[in-house]
Amino acid sequence: MKTDQSRHALNPSSEAMSLEEARSVMWLRNNHRPLGELLDEGYLNEHRLAWAAEKAYNPRLKEAAAILLAWVRREATPPRPPSDPPTPAESWPEIQAGLTVEQARATRWPFKSFKNRPMGDLVDTRQVGLKDLAYAIENAWDQRVRQAAIVLMAVRLNQVVEEPTTPAGSLRVVSEGKSYSERKQLAWTSVQGMIVGALLVLLILGLIQPLRFLLSSSNGPNSIQLISPGGMIALLLLLALGLGLGGLAAHLFDTVLNKTEEQIENYRRGQEGEDRVVEAMRQNLDGNWTLFRNVTLPGRNKTDIDLVLVGPAGVWALEVKTFTGEYRNVGGHWEYKAGNRWKLSRLSPSQQAQNNAARLSSFLKAEGIKQWVTPAVVWANRESCLTVENPMVAVWTMDRLPEELGNIWQEQAIKEPMQTRIVEKLTTLCQSRNSEEAD
DSSP states (O other), X not given: OHHHHHHHHHOTTSOXXXXXXXXXXXXXXXXXXXXXXXXXXXXXXXXXXXHHHHHOSSHHHHHHHHHHHHHHHHOSSOOOOTTOOOOOGGGSOOBOOSSOHHHHHHSBOOSSSSTTSBXXXXXXXXXXXXXXXXXXXXXXXXXXXXXXXXXXXXXXXXXXXXOOSSOOOBOEEEEOSSOHHHHHHHHHHHHHHHHHHHHHHHHHHHHHHHHHHHHHHHHSTXXXXXXXXXXXXXXXXXXXXXXXXXXXXXXXXXXXXXHHHHHHHHHHHHHHHHHHXXXXXXXXXXXXXXXXXXXXXXSSSOEEEEEEEEETTEEEEEEEEOOOXXXXXXXXXXXXXXXXXXXXXXXXXXXXXXXXXXXXXXXXXXXXXXXXXXXXXXXOOTTSEEEEXXXXXXXXXXXXXXXXXXXXXXXXXXXXXXXXXXXXXXXXXXXXXXXXXXX
């Protein structure tokens, strides 16, 4: 009874969804096909269904995913209605994978042995078979590889592939100039150079001044004769002092060099994380969307936003993070693991994203555009561990980024004229910043 009530709350206008109805519900925009087909092909697994049952924006998809997840957990094999008789391949529904056959053939194989070779050539020469394509559909990180594997598998099975006929083009990416990470790398490199130069000057002066004093003393009326015992002792003391200063300078040099190198490495890793996110968005969004990089909003407290995504479904302010180590996000708090203890992080990416979204919304409002801006954090480091619980702001991980992007695109939330105005305003802002940097 409790299950029926929860289903009714998700979809109050209808009765509880049956298994066949759940199979007919369409998946996210990045692979817009019935759940049943994707489940039978192996694209949908327990992990993806659990994610959709918890996080899908579409309530019907959320309910269908929960039903299929319960079925998968009860059965050893993917569900298939017993009333569906086996059908020949030529009578199967057309495959809509979002790629043309040529695009699929040109996609590079990502796995070992044949890495970076065109998938079409590998399929033609039977170096990659149906089992390999099924593996790619299930395990490839790159959404384009998964789509290409679906298309090529359909071609091998003589199934009709519906190729996209009116593509909207590629995602448009507008950059304001050097990113915050790049500017910080340059700044720390300059600091490193100045500190190293200053230490070298001090080292040279520390060696030259005692020698000058010694030489001037040896030529004066009360000079110390170097060949005398007193002169030898004075010389040894001066040399020891020089070596001590040299050792101290070398220690300071190593300490400062390591600190600056650590900072430069952190910002370099941040820049690489942003690049990975942009590339993933290029592969999963089309020309209906515009992505702005390194947006600096005007005002007394200048705001640097890593990414701003504008499309038919809304506007997002994205905070990209590449922290290393083990982190957890509970509500608006972020903690990291130090030994066996959790410590509160000084910075909250959730709060940063929320502040950036509010400031961007205020900027648009000042330009006569009233538009809600949604904050989100993108966790761009696959090697670090992150646990999320009841987040204040949505957190998108790299391995789930294609699904998250498909999840946000459910309906036309912004009219085209409004979207055009927002894109024009942000483009003008970025171009003005580029002109300032050039000057």
